[in-house]
Amino acid sequence: MGVVASAALMAALSMGASQAATLVNNVKGYTLNESGKLITFSNLVIDEGKVVALNVEKDNHRIDETINGNGKVMLPGLIDAHGHLLGLGANLLEVNLRESSSAQDAAKMVADYAFANAQQDWITGRGWNQELWSDRAFPTAADLDNVVSDRPVFLTRVDGHAAWVNTKAMELAGITKDTQSPVGGEIIKDANGNPTGVFIDNASLLIEEHLPKASNAIYAQQLDAAGEHLLANGITSMHDAGVGREVYDFYLKEAVEGDLPVRIYAMISATEPELSTMLGNGPIRDEDDFLYIRSVKAYGDGALGSRGAALLAPYSDAPHQHGLLLTQPEDMTQLFTTVIGAGFQLNYHAIGDKANHVALNEFETTFGNIGGSELRHRIEHAQVIAPDDLARFAKLKVLPSMQPTHATSDKNMAEDRIGKERMKGAYAWKTLLDSGIALPLGSDFPVELANPFYGLHAAVTRQDRNNQPVKGWYAHEALTVEQAFKGFTLDAAYAGHMEDTLGTLTPGKWADFILVDQDIFTIDAKDIWKTEVHATYVAGKQVFAQ
Known part of the structure; x- marks a missing residue:
């Protein structure tokens, strides 16, 4: 999708949908009010995707549909103020090394994945963390060469700030002992000056630029996988921390077509060569609040x-x-x-x-x-x-x-x-x-x-x-639980300039909410992480059910 004037984009993205008035009752509801104070409610009315009122008498409103919450706890849809949407999607579609216990264990996971995905030219993965391994030492290319030597392997550290590769990947990238570390990065080398296979920060770009180029088809797969995962976990909105021009255009296309599964507050990457052009387009916010672009992520x-x-x-x-x-x-x-x-x-x-x-x-x-x-x-x-x-x-x-x-x-x-x-x-x-x-x-x-x-x-x-x-x-x-809850709701919405329509279940805001199995405000704090999402709604429409 090419550059389009902001006014034209805003018009194209206006896609408000008419919905019947809906009463969601029999819930133990929690939300913050506009002052940030925690309040409770037992029902709410939704019309055209937005909250109309809380704690209503049914006879006082025109109700076309009723949803029985079956006594479950209702919370606003949670907002993740810093994530990487397509990175999550890619992670869900590649080898996951988060649970690896050693470099050898991670290499075995890579070998199993490579065997099951023989058609892939590159083997990619993420999640290794040497700090959780007994030796706490960086892995080496040799660890990977022992299991995959015919195809390049590129494995991102859990924090995204280092890459572990095999010899084949270094050969394709032309990396030798004479290759100098770039500004803002480091090629880890052994005592003889040979690259070990670990590349820190900007040095990983020397390998990454040789990975297969992304396409809208790949982005769509990643978006679907990530969206499904987030909605199942109760996240209805997220702040995407660093998108380039191709993803920017992809998000615009998906917003126009109504295919964004979660609300995205996107930050343009400061390293994007077309940054000035994208800034010139001005802020972009569609009327359904599925896409808002008005920030830049710098590194x-x-x-x-x-x-x-x-x-x-x-x-x-x-x-x-x-x-x-x-x-x-x-x-x-x-x-x-x-x-x-x-x-x-x-x-x-x-x-x-x-x-x-x-x-x-x-x-x-x-x-x-x-x-x-x-x-x-x-x-x-x-x-x-x-x-x-x-x-x-x-x-x-x-x-x-x-x-x-x-x-x-x-x-x-x-x-x-x-x-x-x-x-x-x-x-x-x-x-x-x-x-x-x-x-x-x-x-x-x-x-x-x-x-x-x-x-x-x-x-x-x-x-x-x-x-x-x-x-x-x-x-x-x-x-406190209330402070943390505010951080994942109203404060996150405020940080994205969206507290006018998101972050609380108060009249005039989008009816993004979740039904969960336990009351995070009354249970023992050590059990909060065990909370399970039974249903997720975005703009009053159910998008996930357990």
Whole structure:
């Protein structure tokens, strides 16, 4: 789909559908009101896909259809404020290494997948994490060569910030011992200077550019797989953290055709060569709110697990490393000015304290020069923050967009990486919330599992799903259930400039809701993750049933 003027796109995307008034009764309903206060209800009325009223007397409204909630708990459809939609779809359609226990175990999974998919020219997968293996060492190309040597293999680390490949893939990409690491990346080499098969951050692009090119047919398969998965987990809306021109055009096409399964708040990738053209198209929001494009995702640094997160002081467990800045400081002013000057929200990926510090500095400078602080800019992840920088989020009105399950996944590694002292500003959800800033929450799927109840559980308990550690990991930063619920509903909607139509089940907003099997507000917090979704509705229409 080519470039189309925004007005024409808005007209093409207007597809409001007329529906009969529906009463959903016999539910134990929870929602926030517009002030963010938790309220309860036993029924609600829907008309033309939107909530009309709560707690009504049936005789006072024209009702054409009644849905019996059978006493189940009703919640607003949950919003994941940071995920990768087609990445999730791809992950569901390739070899999954999340449960691998060693490099050899992962290689066996690859071998089994390769045998079952003989027609694939490349074997791709995701999910390996050496920090969960007994030796905690990076894998090597030789591990893969032992099982697949005739076809290239490309396996993304669980956090998306490193790739593990076999020798065939390096040969196709022309990688030798003489190949230099690119800016913002590192080719891991052995003592003799030979590449080992692991490529960190921007270095992975040297291999990735040789992967088969995506097409709309592949995107459609990924979209269907991801949409089905999210709806089954109670997610009706998500913020897609970084899309290029091809995906941008694909989403526009799917929106016009009414084929988007979940609501998408899309962030244009700052590395997209056609960024200026896409900014020139202006914000795009269809009247049914299935697609809203008004933000840009920029890339500050890598991840903590692969020591790519940019730190102000060296890594505690690798004193010669400071991490990597993916966007160089000299390029930040132009990027911030261009994006914010175009009236777009800028969402900056920053995990390490240095990346967070330079991003906050640049936001402050840009606001002083051209304004734009009202656009609700965000720092994505905001994982390790210098204590002196914590209060600056609220001062600058920059939203920390955070992912609770990152903390429970990182708890065995993070303190090794940064030491106890720097943990004072790490995964600091409650400190940031108490400073007076909204706290949108998500999962960063497929880095983490998409199930939002895993995120709610981690936010409240600071424990993994095995109840470890017993007293919670840095438990003083835990949220209440209500605070975490707000992060996955109203705060997430606010972070996407969509609180006018999403985030609560209050009159005038879309009737996106889920029916679940237990009351997350009254059960023991350790059991929140066990919550099962029995049904999901989008705009009053059932889109999933268990």
